[in-house]
Amino acid sequence: MKLWLTRIQPDLRHRDARRDLASAVGMHHRLMMLFPDGAGDRARERMGVLYRIEDAPGGAQGTSHILVQSHVAPALDRLPSGYGTAAAKDITQLLHVLTNGLEVRYRITASAVRKSGPTTRAAGAQAIVPLNGHAAEQWWQRQAEEKAGLKLTSVHTTPLDAARGERSQDKQRIRHVRTCFEGTAYITDAEALKQTLLTGIGRGKAYGCGLLSLAPATRRPQ
Incomplete structure (x- = not known):
């Protein structure tokens, strides 16, 4: 099984990025859009999608980033234009x-x-x-x-x-x-x-x- 880690640095000038960071439900839906459709019930579990928002020390503005782990590679081009920067890497070797x-x-x-x-x-x-x-x-x-x-x-x-x-x-x-x-x-x-x-x-x-x-x-x- 593959294991992928994606790092997304949202641009807080982007309305969608600000909205997603303000709602755990909104962020869940945003991240699931990066993965294949048609996974059926329990799609998150099937694809092993987990995420964590990492805040900068002291709550510095504009430096939060999102770590996303998954069993399948995300389609980062599905992020809205201007949402931020993103990169994914295969970390299967960690296992x-x-x-x-x-x-x-x-x-x-x-x-x-x-x-x-x-x-x-x-x-x-x-x-x-x-x-x-x-x-x-x-x-x-x-x-x-x-x-x-x-x-x-x-x-x-x-x-x-x-x-x-x-x-x-x-x-x-x-x-x-x-x-x-x-x-x-x-x-x-x-x-x-x-x-x-x-x-x-x-x-x-x-x-x-x-x-x-x-x-x-x-x-x-x-």
């Missing part, structure tokens, strides 16, 4: 260098939540409880070790604005709490890690959450 014991740097923007049990839901509690702070860090520790085959050696968390938007087909408003987790880890289960890289982690994968980026610890992740 072959991930081995048990390798130290890596990681970065992921994920939606850390806890599901309430039937008893607490019956008492009126939220079905899905957003997590932050130490609780979010504990959530990531579990995801990394139990699902992603990683043993964390360091973690730094940064709370981010929630991914928001309104779905046009049913007017449902979506909201996914987001936290950026980054640091170092050792690979303990390379096969589990490869599967996690391909499928993402947690909720909100269609809306900018769940894309895990890795690189050998000698250099920073993409």
Whole structure:
């Protein structure tokens, strides 16, 4: 299976770029337009499309970019004229260098939540409880070790604005709490890690959450 990574640098002077960055739903639809039509139900999952918006340190204007991972190459000429610059590269080789014991740097923007049990839901509690702070860090520790085959050696968390938007087909408003987790880890289960890289982690994968980026610890992740 191929693995592609695309970097899009939107031009904030372009109306469509500004609108997409303001809505996680709008960004999802924009990015799915870059991939083949006719994929049927669960097209995003079938093509492995995950994305993350990377903001510049300190929230500098005009320097946000979008990372998009997919199993098929995107058709970048489908972006509107003047939308920004974009380039895609084949990163399939990354899957072959991930081995048990390798130290890596990681970065992921994920939606850390806890599901309430039937008893607490019956008492009126939220079905899905957003997590932050130490609780979010504990959530990531579990995801990394139990699902992603990683043993964390360091973690730094940064709370981010929630991914928001309104779905046009049913007017449902979506909201996914987001936290950026980054640091170092050792690979303990390379096969589990490869599967996690391909499928993402947690909720909100269609809306900018769940894309895990890795690189050998000698250099920073993409």
